[in-house]
Amino acid sequence: SGQSDVSLKLSELEKALTATLLERDALVEQLDAEKEALLGAKSRLTSVEAALAQALLSRDELRTQLTDASLERGNLEARLQAVEIALSEMRSERDALQSTLENTESSKKDLAERLADAESRLALALAESQSLKESLGDKAELREQLAAALAAKLAAEQAVASQMDEADQRAALLAAANEALSREEAKSAESQRQVAALNEQIAALRAQLGSLQAILDEARQRDEQAQVEITNLGTQLNTALARVAAEQRERARLEEEERKRLEAEAKELARYRSDFFGKLRDILGNREGVKIVGDRFVFSSEVLFEPASADLAADGKDQIAHVASILKDVADEIPAEIDWVLRVDGHTDNTPLSGTGRYRDNWELSQARALAVVRFMTEELQFPPDRLAATGFGEYRPIATGDSPEALAQNRRIELKLTER
Numbered sequence: 001s002g003q004s005d006v007s008l009k010l011s012e013l014e015k016a017l018t019a020t021l022l023e024r025d026a027l028v029e030q031l032d033a034e035k036e037a038l039l040g041a042k043s044r045l046t047s048v049e050a051a052l053a054q055a056l057l058s059r060d061e062l063r064t065q066l067t068d069a070s071l072e073r074g075n076l077e078a079r080l081q082a083v084e085i086a087l088s089e090m091r092s093e094r095d096a097l098q099s100t101l102e103n104t105e106s107s108k109k110d111l112a113e114r115l116a117d118a119e120s121r122l123a124l125a126l127a128e129s130q131s132l133k134e135s136l137g138d139k140a141e142l143r144e145q146l147a148a149a150l151a152a153k154l155a156a157e158q159a160v161a162s163q164m165d166e167a168d169q170r171a172a173l174l175a176a177a178n179e180a181l182s183r184e185e186a187k188s189a190e191s192q193r194q195v196a197a198l199n200e201q202i203a204a205l206r207a208q209l210g211s212l213q214a215i216l217d218e219a220r221q222r223d224e225q226a227q228v229e230i231t232n233l234g235t236q237l238n239t240a241l242a243r244v245a246a247e248q249r250e251r252a253r254l255e256e257e258e259r260k261r262l263e264a265e266a267k268e269l270a271r272y273r274s275d276f277f278g279k280l281r282d283i284l285g286n287r288e289g290v291k292i293v294g295d296r297f298v299f300s301s302e303v304l305f306e307p308a309s310a311d312l313a314a315d316g317k318d319q320i321a322h323v324a325s326i327l328k329d330v331a332d333e334i335p336a337e338i339d340w341v342l343r344v345d346g347h348t349d350n351t352p353l354s355g356t357g358r359y360r361d362n363w364e365l366s367q368a369r370a371l372a373v374v375r376f377m378t379e380e381l382q383f384p385p386d387r388l389a390a391t392g393f394g395e396y397r398p399i400a401t402g403d404s405p406e407a408l409a410q411n412r413r414i415e416l417k418l419t420e421r
Helices: 002-135 139-284 314-331 362-380 405-411
Strands: 290-293 296-300 340-347 388-392 413-420
Touching: 002 139, 296 314, 314 362, 340 362, 362 388, 362 413
Parallel strands: 340 388
Antiparallel strands: 290 296, 296 413, 340 413
């Protein structure tokens, strides 16, 4: 009953350990996934921050360009205003010159009329002079009248010439004023074109700034989302780490319990193994070709088999039957929770086989001999097959060195070892 309770508890512990290990593996996978997601989020955050920094730099550059363009537009508008004021003044001056020119033209016309009148009067005076000359013959008076008429004519001509010179000067001034006005108007038109171009540039910059601001807003939103995601992932990671730590502690506890259990079983099995080999030593220890080496019971192959054969000899069957009988007695005392097995190991020397016989090489021969012992124990001695294991090692685990007949004989052997699975 006590052994049954121990077996039941052991089974429950093994199931709990298996479930814990499975859950641990799932948690490790989840932890790896969350770590990968966290790394991805951090990478995306780095990209967003880099894009945000670049966008901020571009925004600052656009703002600088916009400020410079606004200042330049202000300067051009001031220059345009100054040009327009100058144009207004020049237009006023031109209008004044035009009025003066018109007055001069009127004066010219008046002087021309006066000149024509003077010439008419001169002609009349000449006619009168001729008439007087004819009628009176007074040359002195005639000369005086003629001189007065000539003086009046000269004065009229000089006045007309003076008026003509002044009019020409005013006309030249007016032409110069019109030319300067045309140049200033051209400058004004160019300034207006520059202002219009600057207005278009400023509008484009403002549109770019608006688009960039939208990008910045989106980048900030993505940054905030990434920060929230990183925070959530960090929380999940901490939770997963805490769960993994708890599972690792539980696993360590279970492993420690299992280690202690296995140590106890190993000690107990060692005791039964000691009993088993002690009884074997008492029964078979003095027989030739049979010896106990540590925890192994060693039969010389010559005791069990014919050369190059895997068929058990009659004497070999007797020896194996003694071993099986003793082991059955000992096995009844071994607790059920100790999962023991009798391992049958076949070994050969390094003398190669011809390859034309039943076995191709020493490896096949060693396996066949170990299997022959196991089949004999299960089929003829009714030994539990789940407590047996047949293994062939060929020539590759010698216990003696050299090629002497004695060394080769020691290496040809069957070893029995009571152990756990």
